[in-house]
Structures are given as structure tokens and as C-alpha cells.
Amino acid sequence: MHPSHCSCGIDVHAHVVPEHFPNYIGSRLPAEWPSMAPAHACHRHVMISGKVYRTVSDRCWNTARRLEDLPGMGLARQVVSPMPELLSYWMAADDARQLLRYTNDCMAQMVAQGGGRILALGAVPLQDIDLAIAELEYVVKTLRFAGVEVGSNINGVPVGAARFDPFFEACEALGAAVFVHALRPAGMDRLVGPAPLQQVLAYPGDVGLAAASVITTDLLVRRPRLRIAFSHGGGTLAALLPRLQQGWEVFPALKESITASPAEQARQLFYDTLVFDTPLLRHLVERFGATQLLVGTDYPFNFHDRTPVQRIGAAGFDEATAAALVHRNAERFLGLHMKETIP
Numbered sequence: 367m368h369p370s371h372c373s374c375g376i377d378v379h380a381h382v383v384p385e386h387f388p389n390y391i392g393s394r395l396p397a398e399w400p401s402m403a404p405a406h407a408c409h410r411h412v413m414i415s416g417k418v419y420r421t422v423s424d425r426c427w428n429t430a431r432r433l434e435d436l437p438g439m440g441l442a443r444q445v446v447s448p449m450p451e452l453l454s455y456w457m458a459a460d461d462a463r464q465l466l467r468y469t470n471d472c473m474a475q476m477v478a479q480g481g482g483r484i485l486a487l488g489a490v491p492l493q494d495i496d497l498a499i500a501e502l503e504y505v506v507k508t509l510r511f512a513g514v515e516v517g518s519n520i521n522g523v524p525v526g527a528a529r530f531d532p533f534f535e536a537c538e539a540l541g542a543a544v545f546v547h548a549l550r551p552a553g554m555d556r557l558v559g560p561a562p563l564q565q566v567l568a569y570p571g572d573v574g575l576a577a578a579s580v581i582t583t584d585l586l587v588r589r590p591r592l593r594i595a596f597s598h599g600g601g602t603l604a605a606l607l608p609r610l611q612q613g614w615e616v617f618p619a620l621k622e623s624i625t626a627s628p629a630e631q632a633r634q635l636f637y638d639t640l641v642f643d644t645p646l647l648r649h650l651v652e653r654f655g656a657t658q659l660l661v662g663t664d665y666p667f668n669f670h671d672r673t674p675v676q677r678i679g680a681a682g683f684d685e686a687t688a689a690a691l692v693h694r695n696a697e698r699f700l701g702l703h704m705k706e707t708i709p
Contacts, residue, residue, distance in 0.1 A: 369689040375441040375675040376696035378545060379597055379638045379662030382446045383412060383426035384472040388464070396461050400452065412449070419451060425666035427472070429479040432666065436483065439663065440675025442693070445700065446473055447487040447515035450549045455520045459494035466491060466501060474509045485700065487515040487545050492533065499536045506540045512700040513543030513593075518576035519550065526579030534589050541701050544594040548573045548601070565669055574602030578610060581631045582624055593699050595636035595660060599646070604653050607632055636699050638662025639691060640671055644681045656687045660696045 488505030551572035664670035
């Protein structure tokens, strides 16, 4: 059976919102501390700073409902990570650590309920590198998660910045996969229209700049065993890359600061398939390589790809390429075939 006709896919980009949020433990409740409010039917409002941030369904926390939806999407397994706004980099680090520990433990319960069909990427308070590494060790060593989700920027600092290198060193040493998701993107002041344009237009721009920052700082030259993936097909990176490559060849300053070809570095990164367009998906495979694309859906939010595996089938890839995109690349990214090295 052609891989695009089976229910064997692995979705690396799906989100969780806990059914409840914990009470704050401390003397002063942060303004950004999330809470839940009733909505309609099986939905609830996620409240942040006294406003409705997003209305979500019980598929965000109900493992059984989630599992029911996988076969229809062509999926055998799904990797869950927190709704990005829950990463909480803007909170005091100790406050964020409380919230993220709770969220990580909620995802661990979902993994336990999933019977092998649910995997997880944890969250860490990257505004404090030491606390982030401590939580990374907890989610990898204790919870046995495949890795972590991080934002495209941490309070405006791109993920490739040098200050985060100790964290990525720890990820490499632990064999932890890193999934970079768009978060609080740059350029919001240039959008004209309603709020959903943040997800539609600004997210891809921020992801593209995040991926570029990893290339321009030689992260994978220094950390060659690091497995790092970017949401939304790498955003604008595919369009930026030819300019970056040409600039690298033309400007001595770029040649001096970037020690390996940007085009070659880009083919060491991973990217999800969440681009909603078959010709663009083919272009990403050509640009980045058939070994680097992973199924991503953004499930269970309304703005998600409901037919990710069928879309790969529609692109006309040969069987080996389709199998790579549908599940084999994800298996490699997640380290599912690696020997156990964590004590």
C-alpha cells in the first residue's frame, strides 16, 4: 500500500491545552496566568490577562477524542506540545516553571492514556537557561518525552542567538528533539486586518527568521547531532534562502561569519508539511530534501490540516519519498529508533 493511503502517519505538530489550570503558588498572581471559563457545548475559553485568548474544544485535553480522529487523518501517532502561548517566556521564570511543570505533567498523562499512539514535546522556561535545562532533563529523563517545543523567539530574541547555546548543547547531549513554533511574531504593526492574521501571515515570517538565525549563527555546525525542526514548513525560509546563499557568496562579512553554506545548513534542519499547498510542498522537498519534511497539522485548532497524509499523496511523490514524509523522517527526528542512552 502506498504510504499516502495508510493510517501510518506521525504528526509532529499538534497542541494541548490542559482541561484546568493550576492555582498559582506564590504571593502575587501574574497578570498573564491563564485560566479557563465556560464557553459552549464541549468548548472552553482560555483566559489570559482577563481576556479570551482562544476558545478551544475538549479535543485539546481529551485523549480519547483525539485518538478517534487520527485514522481519518491518515495518522497512527501524534506528537503533542503545548499551545504556544502557554510557553510563558514573558512571566518571571519561577512562575513560568510552575505552569510549565503542570502542563508537562498533563501531557505525560495523555501519553500514558494513548497506548503508544501519543508522544510529547515538553515546555521549558527559556527566559532562564539554568531552569530551562533542569526542566529539559525532567521531561526527557523522567517523563521520557521525545524532546521539547520552543518559541521562534524568546521575548524578542531569536532562537538562534548565542545566549541559548548552552540549552542546545544540553538538548544535543540528551538526544532531545527540538520543535520551533511561531510565537508572538515580529511585524504585527504591519498587518492590516483582524486578529487571525497573526497566525495566517505573521507566524510564517517569524519562523523563517528563526530558522535563518540558526543558520547565520552556525548552530548545526557547532551542534551537528542536534535535531531541530521548524513549524509551518519553515515559514518564509524557502524564499529567503536563495538570497542568503547569494549574499554569503557575495559579501565577505557573511562568508566570514557563516562558516558553512546556508543552503547546505538548511538541508540539515527539519520542517513540517503544514503549508496547505501541494506545489509548495513539492518545492520544500526540492529545496530542503526529502529526508527533512515531517507531517504537521496544528490539530485540534480550527486552522489545521485535516488531510495531511492525503495531501502528501496528491503531490505525486514516489513511494520512498512519501514514506519518508509520512512517517520515516519523524521517526528519525524523534529518535524512535535510537538506542536508549538516558539512565
